[in-house]
Amino acid sequence: MVKKPIYSITPFTLLDYPNHTACILWFAGCNMRCGYCYNPEIVNGKGKVGFDEVLVFLRKRKNLLDGVVFSGGECTMHRDLPWYASEVKRLGMKVKIDTNGSRPHVLENLIDEGLVDYVALDFKALPEDFESITKSDLFVPFKESLEVLMGLNVPFEVRTTVHSELINAEKVLKMAAYLHELGYKGKYFLQHFVGDKETIRKLPPSKKPKTETTAYAGLEMVWRN
Numbered sequence: 001m002v003k004k005p006i007y008s009i010t011p012f013t014l015l016d017y018p019n020h021t022a023c024i025l026w027f028a029g030c031n032m033r034c035g036y037c038y039n040p041e042i043v044n045g046k047g048k049v050g051f052d053e054v055l056v057f058l059r060k061r062k063n064l065l066d067g068v069v070f071s072g073g074e075c076t077m078h079r080d081l082p083w084y085a086s087e088v089k090r091l092g093m094k095v096k097i098d099t100n101g102s103r104p105h106v107l108e109n110l111i112d113e114g115l116v117d118y119v120a121l122d123f124k125a126l127p128e129d130f131e132s133i134t135k136s137d138l139f140v141p142f143k144e145s146l147e148v149l150m151g152l153n154v155p156f157e158v159r160t161t162v163h164s165e166l167i168n169a170e171k172v173l174k175m176a177a178y179l180h181e182l183g184y185k186g187k188y189f190l191q192h193f194v195g196d197k198e199t200i201r202k203l204p205p206s207k208k209p210k211t212e213t214t215a216y217a218g219l220e221m222v223w224r225n
Helices: 038-046 051-059 081-090 105-114 127-134 138-152 168-180
Strands: 007-013 022-027 065-071 094-099 116-121 156-162 186-193 219-223
Touching: 007 038, 007 051, 038 105, 038 186, 065 081, 081 094, 081 105, 094 105, 116 138, 127 138, 127 186, 138 168, 156 168, 168 186, 168 219
Parallel strands: 022 065, 065 094, 094 116, 116 156, 156 186, 186 219
Antiparallel strands: 007 022
């Protein structure tokens, strides 16, 4: 068991788990290196907080928090994630997973075991841009994760961080079309990059692309900022 999987804890958020009060556990390490990533210290760093410390923290906040967000980094890389999730559920709290979709089998097992209540899946890019943006060859696992989520009964969302230097308006619309072709129905959340923190790669300022509303039945594009 990794003794200290957590880089840090955000003790309270109203923004990261829809309609719930929550805290965020930032898991150390990631298998992607997206240039616009806001968390280089988490991606490249090591854990500082053990899960025993997390449980002490959560027990003190049982009446304040509805849920716990497992984020990072990439939380599904951690072998003991099912145990972590089960301990949170034992406290009567919900579990939200933020993931890049690179470990579909982990995601599927967590859902099958009833250990996840909500998933936020990051759609980094289309196949032709995926490697240049993420510095990984993990598009196929991402697609498998999307298909897993569409086939199972767990609430989830798909979201994309948009930096105009990497993903322009045309590519955003192509990404929406890709989701539609796969049969995704729901909201497709777009998050415009805001360059107020250190990132993995030094990038120029981003201009929010102007995108038209898609005409796909059952799929709605929504800017979060």
